Amino acid sequence: MIFSTATAVSHPNIAFIKYWGNTDDALRLPQNGSISMNLAELTTRTMVTFDSSLPRDIFDLNGVRQSGPSLERVSQHLNLIRGIRGFSVPAHILSESNFPVGAGLASSAAAFAALTVAAVRTAGMEMSEKDLSRLARRGSGSAARSIPPGYVEWLPGSSDIDSYAVSIAPPEHWPLTDCIAIVEDAHKKTGSSEGHLLARTSPLQSARVADAGRRIDLCRNAIQKKDFDLLSQLIELDSNLLHAVAFTSNPPITYWLPQTLVLMQAVKDWRRAGIPCAFTIDAGPNVHVICESSATSIVKERLGAIPGVSEVLTSGAGGGTVLI
Secondary structure, X not given: OEEEEEEEEEOOEEXXXXXXXEEEOOOOEEOOOEEEEEXXXXXXXXXXXXXOOOOOOEEEEOOXXXXXXXXXXXXXXXXXXXXXXXXXXXXXXXXXXXXXXXXXXXXXXXHHHHHHHHHHHHOOOOOXXXXXXXXXXXXXXXXXXXXXXXXXXXXXXXXOOOOEEEEEEOHHHOOEEEEEXXXXXXXXXXXXXXXXXXXXXXXXXXXXXXXXXXXXXXXXHHHHHOOHHXXXXXXXXXXXXXXXXHHOOOOOOOOOOHHHHHHHHHHXXXXXXXXXXXXXXXXXXXXXXXXXXXHHHHHHHHHHOOOOOOEEEEEEEOOOOEEO
16 A cells, blocks of 8 residues: 655754753753744755555655664654554655755754654644644754744743744744855764753753743844844854853763854954844854845855855745645
8 A cells, every 4th residue: 555645845944042952852842942043045855655565664865765863763753643643654755955964954953844744744634833843843843943934933831732833923024144154064973862961961051041031032022123133142142052051061062163163253243343144053063144134145255255164055034844
């Protein structure tokens, strides 16, 4: 028996207020809420086919057959969906991304959002955006934020039922650009899932989490009012707090490279000179430079001129995960 096939397209998101650390690791319930922007020009396209003739799940990522932890994580997520539907048929998953995977660009967010939407449809189910966000969260916490469109807030909740993401503004609300300076496109040594587990070992995590509600309220307000000065202060502070926790975890995690620091300083210098830009860094060495659309060209040009930057990706705010 061969089931129908479905394909979904999703986007990674860049977190302005970041997710780091869980209250429940199995359910991926975050210790604090978060806010992000989906990235329109960065995409993950995933096709799922349930096929009873297959001996086991098959997962092809960017043309390479996967095995080990990568395949296991995808199979575990599909087991959640198969369990809801009440069948155990293996699947063939074909996934392609147009940006580096595992380099701190939220590739798992886009991957599990697309996998969730495609697999749910292939299994013959219909789900609300809220429930798709809840389910995507189980594969990768940040995937909850890639389901709704535009500027998105993940409500942390206290259970599987009330931890999901909602759109707080559509993509066209504020034409911001994310200029991503790539200094390393290899897979990072310490994945985000391990980082979330280690967060609780840092003496700084409790202070970061305690202040998160204040930062979220200010960030939501900055987005709604299109206040770039406030947004820039918040995203740099929040990024630095995450990496301070990583640096002080046991064992410590160092995601930054020397060029990461060079870029951070350059962005601060440019802002002082009047260019509306600010940095934020997810769990990796690459630097996201958020700027107003009018500054995109000059920011991209300046980033590309810095030694050690191999590529500059640019993207505006994007939609949510959709079936195609």
